[in-house]
Amino acid sequence: MALLSKKDTNLILDPLADNNPITIQVLGICSALAITAELNASIVMALSVIFVLGVGNVVISLIRNIIPSKIRIIVQLIVVATLVIVVDQVLKAFAYELSKTLAVFVGLIITNCIIMGRFEAFALGNSPWRSFLDGIGNALGYGVILIIVGFFRELLGSGTLFGIKVLGDPIAKTGLYAFGYENNGFMIIPPAALIVVGIIIWVQRSRNTALIEEN
């Protein structure tokens, strides 16, 4: 691969597994709790964060040498907020339906600590191209967890995926419900996300014991 060196590839792949922003760095938990009751919402959120983090990292990296360090956090905040507003306005004009789905996420994107974290930890000290890869990688790592959690919560909580009744109809008692299966209402409330994330962390650490902290 000429485009991506080994180091560059790691920028994308590391956050997907052993340096995942949610399960290892434990960032971005609040949005992971808030919006993963549905698979659809998880995917929309993941895509938004990929865009904002990818572009935001490039912008910060481009101006990294001229940002006064005293106000760098404010500068980062403005970059995120501007990007989010630009996306919101463009969608409102050209993809109105989609923008309505996204309206809920705008606030959650701005306050997502993964975004500020990557600006601060990576984009301020690296070239635009590497920052871009790092942004995409971290956002993907975030998105993967979101989608896994969304998948289980929607499947077990509502018996649907993307709103389609995959387990049968709970009221007409068809499919699985004919055998006395019931949806687990607990899965659709936010604490369930914490449990699913906890299980993912458990699985990940038991497969790779190097991740377990010593105390």
Place this chain on the structure above:
Amino acid sequence: MAIDTEKNVYTVFFAVIMVIIVGSVLAFLASGLSGKIKENERFEKQQNILYAMGVNENEGDGSVNFIPTDRVEAEFANYITEQLVLNGDQITTDEEAYLIDLKKEMTALKNGATPRLPVFIGEKDGKKYYILPMYGKGLWDAIWGFISLNEDMVVQGVYFDHKAETPGLGANIKQRYFMDDFIGESILDGNRYAGVAVAKGNNDPINQIKDDNEVDALAGATITGNGVSAMIRESVNLYRNYLETIRQQ
């Protein structure tokens, strides 16, 4: 020449330049897109009003399908025969009543002024529909919608929307299975304008009992559900005098 980014003068200079750049980008974008955004919002209102009176492209799959935007203006003109504005005891017709911002009118009401309340009268297959807008509070932010009634104050259809309810929980008020439950419920309890409450202990999941002023609640969305109940009750009571004249016709 290297710039000393630690100097205070530079910090202020940087801040000013940044604000100017960001400000102009956003202002430019906002004014460039505002026409298109306004048009989208107008179409959306028309779609929602028509949806509440049952003019939509719903199919058996349980999803909400509006009249497409390229036809909605024509269909709106076709089905909505009259648009009224109630201003105290005065009733005037206004072709642009659907553009009234109910949020502003509700603020006016709170401040002691008389609100301008729109009513849309639709006609479909010889039946008359009285469509009222609603506005209220959910868990996180505003919720709103439309409710269509016949002469006997039986709900013919509703449409709900929200600004920021939780996806998968409160946001499900705009799902068809929730909105369809309201059809056939009466907003009257005797002569009292009780509205239709979203009730947890309803024990009627497929909503067969139509005379209890209640529909089945959404699990995990108690506050949004209560918001919907309050919104319907308050809205129909705002229109009470007008609705009385319809009942007596």
